[in-house]
Amino acid sequence: MSNMESHFDKPMRSNLPLQILIYFNWWFNSAYLAVSVLLFTFKAYKFYYPRGMLIWEAIMLVLYLVVEISRLSQLTRGNKLETIDPMAKAFVLGLITILSYAYFLRLQTYVLYVEVVLNSIGICFVGSEVIFGLFASYQFLVDQQGY
Numbered sequence: 001m002s003n004m005e006s007h008f009d010k011p012m013r014s015n016l017p018l019q020i021l022i023y024f025n026w027w028f029n030s031a032y033l034a035v036s037v038l039l040f041t042f043k044a045y046k047f048y049y050p051r052g053m054l055i056w057e058a059i060m061l062v063l064y065l066v067v068e069i070s071r072l073s074q075l076t077r078g079n080k081l082e083t084i085d086p087m088a089k090a091f092v093l094g095l096i097t098i099l100s101y102a103y104f105l106r107l108q109t110y111v112l113y114v115e116v117v118l119n120s121i122g123i124c125f126v127g128s129e130v131i132f133g134l135f136a137s138y139q140f141l142v143d144q145q146g147y
Contacts, residue, residue: 013143014079015136018129022076025125029068032118036061036104043110053109064100067093075129079136084144087137094130098123 040061044054071093078086105111105119 010143013082013136013139015132015139018079018132018136019076021125021129021132022072022079025072025129028121028125029065029072032122033061033065035114035118039112039115043112047110049109057108060100060103064097064104067096067100071097075133078140079133082140082143084137084140087133087140090133091130091137094126094133097126098130101126 040054040058043049071090074086074093075090078084078090101119101122104115105123108115
């Protein structure tokens with residue numbers, strides 16, 4: 001019984017602002033996917049693409065989504081369970097996600113203004129989550145070490 005009492009006496013360390021960012025980032029990713037598919041369709045009909053580039057950019061979008069869904073799941077898990085391992089995985093995936101946004105922002109064949117705005121918002125989301133995630137990880141580490 002004393003183990004349960006000590007568990008309930010322990011203060012909650014999960015980061016509420018981080019969880020709020022994660023929640024809204026899920027919605028942003030849904031909108032980002034819908035707008036990106038519409039823009040890819042528009043650009044395919046409106047502009048000339050070099051052979052194979054449209055397929056490559058669509059594959060990049062799918063890979064981005066796999067990484068981003070994994071990152072948000074790991075970040076949520078690490079924040080709610082107050083463990084460092086999922087937070088570290090989410091940090092690494094966050095760097096990959098930022099590189100994906102940078103690709104869609106600067107290295108696509110055709111970049112529209114809407115994509116500049118969406119990718120900039122995405123970089124802000126991920127950057128904020130990385131900062132809050134590092135802060136939360138530090139709090140979890142301090143709590144585990146007992147300082």
